[in-house]
Amino acid sequence: MCGIWALFGSDECLSVQCLSAMKIAHRGPDAFRFENVNGFTNCCFGFHRLAVVDQLYGMQPIRVKKFPYLWLCYNGEIYNFKQLQKQFGFEYQTLVDGEVILHLYNRGGIEQTASMLDGVFAFILLDTANRKVFLARDTYGVRPLFKVLTDDGFLGVCSEAKGLINLKHSTSLCSKVEPFLPGHYEVLDLKPSGKVASVELVKFHSCKDEPLHAACDTVEALPSGFDLETVKSNIRILFENAVRKRLMAHRRIGCLLSGGLDSSLVAAVLLKLMKEININYPLQTFAIGMENSPDLLAARKVAAHIGSEHHEVILNTEEGIQAIEEVIFSLETYDITTIRASIGMYLVSKYIRKKTDSVVIFSGEGSDELTQGYIYFHKAPSPEEAAEESERLLKELYLFDVLRADRTTAAHGLELRVPFLDHRFTSYYLSLPAELRIPKNGIEKYLLRLSFEDSNLLPKEILWRPKEAFSDGIASVKKSWFSILQDYIDQQVDDVLLEKAAEKYPFNPPKTKESYYYRQIFEKHYSGRSSWLPHYWMPRWVKATDPSARTLKHYKSATQE
16 A cells, blocks of 8 residues: 655646645655656656565666666555466566566556456556556556546646645646546556647456456366355355455554454454464454444454454544544545544554554455445345446445545555455356345345355354444444434534535535535535535435435344344
C-alpha cells in the first residue's frame, strides 16, 4: 500500500505543484520521493512508500537497467510475479513484485500486462522511447486511482482525489477530477511538450470472465460440473488459495474480525495457513464495538476458537461522533452507509497503527456483493435478477465498500488485503448457476456457509450467524449506531436547512438531516465534486428509506430468536 502521484505537461512550477502530493503522505509513512522525468522538465512522479516487500530496492518510480526508458509508479501487490517469472523467464533486478509490470509490458504490451496481473493494483507506466503513458487499475478497484486531464493536455494522476483538487493550471481553475474506472487501462500519447492526448480507454477484465492469468495459477484446473459436492470443494480450494497468495509480506500480518461470517472465515483460514508455513508470530485479530455489542461478543468467540491474539477496541459515542469530519475527509464521499460503517473501521485502524506492529491487514470485504449477503437479497424476484444485482454491486464496489476499506486503513498507513475479491475465486463463484447462489431457508450466503460446514474452521453459531451490517453490529441491539448518529445530528441541522436541501444540493439532494450533515462536511472539503458519488447506496426490491439492514422487516437479531 503506497501513495502514487504524477503530473505530465504542468505549466506551473513543479516545486509548488508537489505540495499537492503531500496530501496523500498517510499512504506511505516510510519514505517519500519526488522525481523529474529526464528530457521532460514539466513531468514528474511523487511516491509515498509503505515498505511491505524489498526494503532495499522498493522505492519508486521503479526503473531497471534493462529498460532505461520505462518509469513505473504503482500501488498494489502482484501475487503471481514469481509464477510469471518462471513462465516467461524474466530476469528480475529487484525483489519488488511490481517489477514484473515492466517485463510484461516489454514482452507483450499493455493489454497483456494488465490482463496477466493477479493482484490489486493502480499504476502509471511511462515509456519515453515510444512516447506513451499508460494508466491501469485492477478489476474491482481495490487500489484507488484518480485523474484529471485538461483540454490542453495537462494530466494529473493520484491515489486519492485530494492530491489533485488543488493543482494549479493556466487554462482552468476547477478541472474535472474523476475516479479511474476499475478493470480498465488507458493509453495516452506523450508529446514533446510533455502534454498528453488520450488515445483509448479499454476494459481489460470483467468480473465474470476467468482471468487470463488463471493459466499460470498455483491451483491447477478444477473439476467441472455443478453437483453440490464438487462446487463446495472448489469454493474451499479457491478461497484457501486466495488467502494463501496474500500472505506475501515482510511486515506483520493482522486481521479485522467483526465476528460475522466473512471476517471470521478470513481469520480462520489465515491462521491455519500461517501455521502451515511456520510464520512464527501469533495472528493479531481486531474487533471494535460498544460494550457487549453483537460484534464484540461474536468476535471474542471466534478468536477463542481459532486461537488468535485478540484485541478489542471499545467505541464510545463521543469518539465516534468526533471522528465524522476526518472520516469524510479521508473517504472523499458523502454516502450515508459508507460513512456510518467507516467510523468504526477508521478508529480500529487508528488503534492498530498506534498500539501494534501489524501493518498488512486482512479483511472480509467483497463477500456480501459476491455471495448475495445483503438481507434484501431475500426479496429478489428471481435467481437471475439476484445474480444481476450481485454483478452490479461488484462493479460499484470501488464507490462504496472497497473505497471505505482502502481509505480507512490507508489513513493510518496500513495495507489492506481482501481475499474474497480474488479474481479466480470471484469468476468461479459467478459462473455457478444463479439458483445455487441465492439465499435458502431464510439464510443469506447459504452456499458459502454450506461449503465450510464440515471444515471445523468456525463454531456453528458463527458459520450460520445472520447478516449484521458492520455499522450496526458495533452498537447494541437495543440502539443501532445509525440511531445514535441520527440523535446527535438532529440537534445539529435545522429543519429549515433540510427543507431547502434540494435547492442547495440539486445533485443527490439530501433527504434526511443525517445525509445533509454529511453533505455539508463533504462540500467544505470537496466543494462542487458531488458527482464522485453517482448515487447513494440503498437496498433494492424493498421500500427502504434508510440503508441500514436493521430497518428492513427481514432483520431479526439473535436476541429476538
